[in-house]
Structures are given as structure tokens and as C-alpha cells.
Amino acid sequence: MEKQQVIQAAERLFPICAGNQVAEEVAISAELAGLTIFEAPLVGIGSAQDPLFQTFLDPAVIGPWFKQPQEWLEGAQTVVSFFFPFTEEIRRANRKQTTDPSAQWLHGRIEGEAYLHSFITALGAWFEEQGIRTCAPMTDSRFLPVHNGNRFHEYGCVTEKTFGSNWSERHIAYLCGLGTFGLSKGLITEKGMAGRFTSIILDEKILPDERPYTEVYEYCIHCGACIRRCPAGAITEQEKDHTVCRPWLLQMAQRYAPRYGCGLCQTGVPCESRNPSKKK
Numbered sequence: 006m007e008k009q010q011v012i013q014a015a016e017r018l019f020p021i022c023a024g025n026q027v028a029e030e031v032a033i034s035a036e037l038a039g040l041t042i043f044e045a046p047l048v049g050i051g052s053a054q055d056p057l058f059q060t061f062l063d064p065a066v067i068g069p070w071f072k073q074p075q076e077w078l079e080g081a082q083t084v085v086s087f088f089f090p091f092t093e094e095i096r097r098a099n100r101k102q103t104t105d106p107s108a109q110w111l112h113g114r115i116e117g118e119a120y121l122h123s124f125i126t127a128l129g130a131w132f133e134e135q136g137i138r139t140c141a142p143m144t145d146s147r148f149l150p151v152h153n154g155n156r157f158h159e160y161g162c163v164t165e166k167t168f169g170s171n172w173s174e175r176h177i178a179y180l181c182g183l184g185t186f187g188l189s190k191g192l193i194t195e196k197g198m199a200g201r202f203t204s205i206i207l208d209e210k211i212l213p214d215e216r217p218y219t220e221v222y223e224y225c226i227h228c229g230a231c232i233r234r235c236p237a238g239a240i241t242e243q244e245k246d247h248t249v250c251r252p253w254l255l256q257m258a259q260r261y262a263p264r265y266g267c268g269l270c271q272t273g274v275p276c277e278s279r280n281p282s283k284k285k
């Protein structure tokens with residue numbers, strides 16, 4: 006299969022999958038009914054045999070709990086990564102916030118996640134129609150989401166700062182050529198960082214994209230804006246401390262249940278919607 010066919014399928018499914026507009030019955034307020042969550046996605050292709058996958062097993066990168074593509078899908082050949090940027094309306098609303106997330110951002114985070122499930126499920130069905138077997142880890146029962154490491158003690162290398170899942174969408178996007186990490190540990194793409202990622206594994210060969218970077222932080226200009234934006238003080242020049250970010254998110258989860266989110270480090274910063282290492 007050619008990458009172009011995947012792009013065409015994604016373009017066709019993007020507007021027709023349910024949930025990219027906030028439904029009236031779940032809208033936080035009447036004026037948010039119909040809010041559009043995502044713009045059309047960027048698409049990156051990676052080889053399931055890419056040696057970079059082995060480096061993800063290093064606890065300094067993700068950890069030995071990271072599942073290789075072949076563990077998710079026997080005969081895995083290709084990984085396709087998608088970045089869905091948040092719309093300007095969602096980003097603008099969060100840009101104004103100084104402590105709590107905007108209602109628009111909360112919708113993007115929660116209803117946006119539900120939309121990604123519907124998109125990647127529909128795309129998986131399309132691949133299956135083409136005779137291609139698939140696995141989308143985000144919808145798979147074996148997926149262990151981002152966590153502080155308590156689940157992974159059997160591996161013997163967790164610390165109180167260990168934080169990760171057994172399939173990291175940001176690392177997959179990096180491998181597939183979509184972008185590099187920033188100081189805030191988000192992934193900076195050509196359409197910035199404010200958005201969400203998803204991916205799907207295929208047993209079909211597609212020519213992988215060449216990564217247009219060699220360094221993990223190549224697109225980050227180290228401006229420090231995310232450090233100043235973080236209401237919890239979780240980001241420093243040296244690291245993002247998940248043991249500080251996580252309790253803040255839990256506080257937001259209690260305040261805005263059943264939704265949660267923050268994303269202040271992704272909005273009102275130079276990498277919000279573009280790659281700041283490139284001239285405008």
C-alpha cells in the first residue's frame with residue numbers, strides 16, 4: 006500500500022466520524038454545543054522493524070513495559086501515527102487561562118479522545134476491508150494508559166518519578182517523523198503541540214517516512230515559555246516532573262469531573278500551533 010492511500014482514507018473519514026463536534030446533550034454550556042474539536046490530521050509512517058523501538062525499552066526513554074508492535078499484532082510491518090491539532094477556538098480559549106483549563110479545552114481533552122476512538126476504529130475497519138490486519142493500541146484491552154509506574158513494579162526499575170504507558174503515542178509520532186519533543190515533554194509537530202495523537206499498527210508494508218530530524222529536542226527553541234505557563238511549577242530547564250504535574254491534573258479531575266485536563270504548557274507558547282524552530 007502507498008502512504009497516499011492512507012491519507013485519502015483519513016481525509017474521507019475525518020469529517021464523517023462521529024464526535025468531532027461537541028453534542029448539545031454533553032456540552033458544558035449551551036454556546037459550546039457544536040464546538041469543533043480537531044483540524045484534519047497530519048500522518049506519519051514508521052516501520053514496525055525500526056531499531057528505535059528497542060530504545061523505547063530503556064527506562065530513561067519509556068521502560069521495559071513498552072510493548073513492541075509485534076506484541077500488539079503478529080506480523081506487524083507498519084505503524085501509522087496521526088496528529089490531530091486542536092482548532093483555533095479550543096487553543097484560543099486555553100491561551101487566556103492562567104490556572105485552570107478552559108471549558109473548550111476540557112471538551113477537547115475528553116470528547117476529543119472519544120472522537121479519536123471512533124476515527125481509529127473506522128480506519129481499522131477500512132484497512133480490514135482491504136485485507137490488512139490491524140491493531141490500534143488505544144482501543145485495545147491490553148493498553149495500560151499513562152500511569153505513575155505503580156503497575157510496573159515487576160520490572161524492578163520504577164522510581165517515584167516513573168510515568169508512562171505500554172504504548173506512548175508521542176514516542177510513536179516521533180518515530181514516524183511527525184515531530185520532536187519539547188521541554189514540556191509534548192511533541193512539537195509542524196502544526197505545533199496543542200492536539201492529540203493516535204496510531205494504528207498494520208501487517209502491511211508501507212514505505213516509512215524519513216524523519217526530518219536527528220535530535221530528540223530539535224524543534225524546541227528552549228524559550229522557557231512552558232515553564233512560565235505551568236500553574237503547578239512542574240517544568241524546569243532540566244525536566245518535567247510528573248510527580249508535580251500529575252497531582253495538579255488529579256485536582257483538575259476532581260474540580261471538573263467527569264472531565265479533566267490542563268494543557269496550559271501547550272497554549273500561549275511558541276510551539277502551540279507551529280514548529281518554532283522554523284522561521285515564520
Ligand code: SF4
Binds near residue numbers: 186189190224227281
Ligand atoms: S514553550 Fe518553548 S521551551 Fe517549552 S516546549 Fe515550547 S518551544 Fe520548547
Ligand code: SF4
Binds near residue numbers: 238
Ligand atoms: S506540565 Fe502539567 S500541570 Fe504544568 S501546564 Fe503542563 S499539563 Fe499543566
